[in-house]
Amino acid sequence: MSSELKPVPLSAPHMGGGELPLVTDCLQTGWISSVGSYVSRFENEVASYVGSGHAVATSSGTAALHLALLVAGVRKNDEVLVSNLTFIAAANAVSYVGAFPVFIDAEPDHWQLDIKLVRSFLEQECVPREGRLFNKKTGRRVAAILPVHVLGHPAELASLQSLSREFSLTLIEDASESLGSDYRGVKTGKWGQIGCFSFNGNKIISTGGGGMLVTDRQDWAAKARYLSTQAKDDPIEYIHHEIGYNYRLTNVQAAMGCGQMEVLEARVQRRRAIFHFYEQALNKIPGISLQKISAEVRSNCWLSTILVDPTKFGHTSRELRTLLARDQIESRPLWQPMHRSPAYAAAAENKFPVSDLLYQQALSLPSCSFLSDGDLQRVAAAIQNAART
Numbered sequence: 001m002s003s004e005l006k007p008v009p010l011s012a013p014h015m016g017g018g019e020l021p022l023v024t025d026c027l028q029t030g031w032i033s034s035v036g037s038y039v040s041r042f043e044n045e046v047a048s049y050v051g052s053g054h055a056v057a058t059s060s061g062t063a064a065l066h067l068a069l070l071v072a073g074v075r076k077n078d079e080v081l082v083s084n085l086t087f088i089a090a091a092n093a094v095s096y097v098g099a100f101p102v103f104i105d106a107e108p109d110h111w112q113l114d115i116k117l118v119r120s121f122l123e124q125e126c127v128p129r130e131g132r133l134f135n136k137k138t139g140r141r142v143a144a145i146l147p148v149h150v151l152g153h154p155a156e157l158a159s160l161q162s163l164s165r166e167f168s169l170t171l172i173e174d175a176s177e178s179l180g181s182d183y184r185g186v187k188t189g190k191w192g193q194i195g196c197f198s199f200n201g202n203k204i205i206s207t208g209g210g211g212m213l214v215t216d217r218q219d220w221a222a223k224a225r226y227l228s229t230q231a232k233d234d235p236i237e238y239i240h241h242e243i244g245y246n247y248r249l250t251n252v253q254a255a256m257g258c259g260q261m262e263v264l265e266a267r268v269q270r271r272r273a274i275f276h277f278y279e280q281a282l283n284k285i286p287g288i289s290l291q292k293i294s295a296e297v298r299s300n301c302w303l304s305t306i307l308v309d310p311t312k313f314g315h316t317s318r319e320l321r322t323l324l325a326r327d328q329i330e331s332r333p334l335w336q337p338m339h340r341s342p343a344y345a346a347a348a349e350n351k352f353p354v355s356d357l358l359y360q361q362a363l364s365l366p367s368c369s370f371l372s373d374g375d376l377q378r379v380a381a382a383i384q385n386a387a388r389t
């Protein structure tokens with residue numbers, strides 16, 4: 001009976017055990033809120049792990065992205081280049097500052113921001129004026145590039161870094177899914193002027209909810225911290241010179257984060273091993289292929305994701321999802337691409353063929369770091385069985 005089978009989840013939190021004494025310490029001492037030593041300890045640990053000078057913990061990854069755009073000076077009516085194939089948070093953060101996302105399609109191998117399209121947009125559709133770049137069609141200033149490291153695989157960071165320098169744009173990495181990944185030996189989050197991480201429940205390590213912004217610029221880190229605490233200039237008189245936000249991470253969450261940092265490398269290794277298992281087990285099934293890993297990167301393999309070609313496999317990705325669900329195996333298509341999102345309907349006029357194909361065919365498979373080899377074999381067997389039916 002399938003109802004007696006143990007569920008195999010897609011990406012659930014995986015505590016290491018080291019979190020408990022640290023969280024208990026918060027509860028016993030009463031340091032449970034937005035002040036406390038674990039917040040700065042967690043910030044220091046993530047900053048040194050990534051190799052960044054500064055880190056600011058936030059209440060979510062989305063909050064980190066919002067603050068990143070604010071401190072980078074992205075303003076109302078600016079434009080920001082964003083991955084079209086992304087979780088919507090990256091686009092929403094651009095909207096929060098009153099700017100407009102310009103969506104760029106993915107490349108077909110690693111499913112990251114297509115660098116050729118970025119270059120042709122900047123060279124052909126924009127014009128420099130007084131040290132700034134303007135979109136010829138809209139007249140708006142193009143202020144930043146915001147690549148999302150989709151599924152934990154780094155975007156082409158060396159090219160993005162040189163393009164952003166060439167065109168005087170701020171490079172902000174949405175590294176929410178890619179903590180622990182690197183490009184040419186340098187961690188994601190370190191390549192841009194700002195990098196943003198998420199510790200939401202489904203990410204590689206989690207604080208329940210939370211995020212972090214990393215940067216080498218001391219002034220930007222200080223500004224982000226200031227804005228995240230309601231821009232309070234006087235702690236006694238409550239004087240505020242600006243409109244700020246309540247975006248700070250709590251000490252309890254940070255304590256959990258410190259415990260999770262102890263096991264981050266183990267989590268990365270396990271997720272990579274899961275990807276390699278699926279590669280071995282599934283790549284030979286007709287109509288099934290995995291996301292390719294670039295030779296330039298070490299991916300944290302946050303979510304192992306296959307493409308399902310229905311003409312060769314015999315089922316669509318959605319049909320396979322339903323078949324797996326009957327065996328208590330959780331899987332999920334990629335997000336609706338931004339140009340198809342009703343929330344960003346204005347983008348619908350452009351063509352995004354790679355995003356469309358990935359949206360139709362991609363299916364993320366169970367990738368939790370606590371899955372056993374037996375769990376993985378069950379997933380592979382279920383896919384093999386579906387191929388025959």
Ligand SMILES: *Cc1c(COP(=O)(O)O)cnc(C)c1O
Pocket residue numbers: 060061062063086087089090148174176177197198199200210211
């Ligand atoms: C998880 C995620 C975020 C941030 O999510 P929060 O839930 O706000 O922490 C942003 N971008 C991407 C691509 C994500 O996957």
